[in-house]
Amino acid sequence: MRVADIFCGAGGFSDGFRRASADIVCGVDSDPDACETYKTNFKNAVTIWGDVRQDFVRSQVLEASQNADIVVGGPPCQAFSQVRNHDRLLEDPRNALYREFVRVLEHVRPRAFAMENVPGLRQLRLQELVAGHLCLDGEYDVTVHTPDACDFGVPQTRKRLVFLGVHRSFSVEPPLLVGTGASKALTLQRRRDNGLASYRPTTRSLFDQTLGERLSDPSNLELVSAEQAIGDLAHLRRGRRSDKVSVDELPPAASAYQVRARRFLNGILENVSVPRMNADTEIRLSAIPAGGNYLDLSEELKQRYLTGQRWGPENGSGRLGRRHYYAYRKLHPKFWAWTLNTKADSAYHWFNDRALSVREFARLQSFHDDFVFTTRPEKGPLPGRSPGGPAHSRYRQVGNAVPPLLARAIAQTLMAAAGGSRRPSDSP
Numbered sequence: 177m178r179v180a181d182i183f184c185g186a187g188g189f190s191d192g193f194r195r196a197s198a199d200i201v202c203g204v205d206s207d208p209d210a211c212e213t214y215k216t217n218f219k220n221a222v223t224i225w226g227d228v229r230q231d232f233v234r235s236q237v238l239e240a241s242q243n244a245d246i247v248v249g250g251p252p253c254q255a256f257s258q259v260r261n262h263d264r265l266l267e268d269p270r271n272a273l274y275r276e277f278v279r280v281l282e283h284v285r286p287r288a289f290a291m292e293n294v295p296g297l298r299q300l301r302l303q304e305l306v307a308g309h310l311c312l313d314g315e316y317d318v319t320v321h322t323p324d325a326c327d328f329g330v331p332q333t334r335k336r337l338v339f340l341g342v343h344r345s346f347s348v349e350p351p352l353l354v355g356t357g358a359s360k361a362l363t364l365q366r367r368r369d370n371g372l373a374s375y376r377p378t379t380r381s382l383f384d385q386t387l388g389e390r391l392s393d394p395s396n397l398e399l400v401s402a403e404q405a406i407g408d409l410a411h412l413r414r415g416r417r418s419d420k421v422s423v424d425e426l427p428p429a430a431s432a433y434q435v436r437a438r439r440f441l442n443g444i445l446e447n448v449s450v451p452r453m454n455a456d457t458e459i460r461l462s463a464i465p466a467g468g469n470y471l472d473l474s475e476e477l478k479q480r481y482l483t484g485q486r487w488g489p490e491n492g493s494g495r496l497g498r499r500h501y502y503a504y505r506k507l508h509p510k511f512w513a514w515t516l517n518t519k520a521d522s523a524y525h526w527f528n529d530r531a532l533s534v535r536e537f538a539r540l541q542s543f544h545d546d547f548v549f550t551t552r553p554e555k556g557p558l559p560g561r562s563p564g565g566p567a568h569s570r571y572r573q574v575g576n577a578v579p580p581l582l583a584r585a586i587a588q589t590l591m592a593a594a595g596g597s598r599r600p601s602d603s604p
Contacts, residue, residue, distance in 0.1 A: 334515050343594065406539045509527075
């Protein structure tokens with residue numbers, strides 16, 4: 177089936193559908209660097225860089241996607257949580273990109289579609305309102321799901337809100353996303369022994385023990401821990417400047433997940449540079465156990481500056497602020513990762529006391545190692561480019577992506593539901 181990816185970013189949604197044997201026909205995004213990554217990894221697709229709200233960009237998108245069987249995308253919806261009159265959701269100018277997704281559906285009339293967004297849309301009955309808009313006056317059966325990526329083989333907890341729509345001409349049961357259920361059955365339990373905190377994966381009941389065993393099994397691909405995902409890259413050191421490493425320099429793959437990640441590599445692994453770290457952060461991380469966070473720091477280590485080096489914004493209290501809770505989170509090797517965001521300090525290695533490389537971010541998002549994250553060669557501001565430079569852009573691209581393994585599960589579900597011989601235009 178042919179797939180059009182609206183607001184494609186680096187291409188996580190497209191990658192998942194490609195793994196399900198779909199044909200990716202086009203991707204569009206306003207971020208020039210994300211488009212460069214998309215073009216690099218989807219050479220047979222049309223890559224459109226620009227703001228889809230502009231007429232000349234919209235016309236390109238509609239032309240490239242006109243024969244798509246499935247439309248996917250994750251339109252930014254800045255005003256959904258603030259809107260008071262929910263029936264005027266589409267009229268809020270901050271949700272113009274959401275309107276453009278609906279416009280593409282109206283133009284293409286695909287067999288099926290998938291739209292993902294943040295779980296916060298479930299609040300204030302917005303979930304039902306959005307589903308009502310997406311059904312196009314009853315033309316599509318729309319179901320709403322809140323999957324956690326770790327239930328679909330992704331070594332990271334990442335909850336999303338997913339709208340799946342199938343054209344009613346196929347007369348099928350509503351598609352269901354069914355994962356392992358491990359996200360509700362397993363937890364990372366905090367313990368204190370002799371005053372020291374430690375963490376370990378724990379099952380919530382005796383009935384969940386088999387899930388714990390599957391998570392600890394390196395040959396299992398349904399449940400994957402952080403170590404099984406990136407343990408072969410533990411030798412990377414903070415401050416590493418080279419962004420490439422020969423495959424010959426890597427240790428043997430130690431899990432089925434690592435074997436699969438390397439499967440299509442051709443001699444060189446990219447995106448392996450590692451950020452530097454200031455002295456205060458190094459001191460704090462050395463005091464946090466694997467799986468721990470800001471709450472495991474002593475009161476002394478919660479002082480704003482430890483070594484006299486001034487860095488970051490000062491809040492006037494002389495102590496770390498609430499925002500730092502998300503800046504000192506260590507992975508646990510035997511459990512899946514925290515939810516990654518767009519910054520390199522959203523998670524730290526479990527024993528190396530360093531930030532992760534972009535490649536490790538990508539592994540935890542379930543990208544294969546041959547998927548390269550890059551930026552446009554032009555320096556400085558470009559329309560749609562976020563500030564921060566190339567390194568920040570790569571982290572941002574990975575952090576914003578739909579995990580490909582979650583996208584593959586969505587693809588398999590939709591393609592099974594809309595796999596009939598008829599196109600919607602053939603129906604009465």
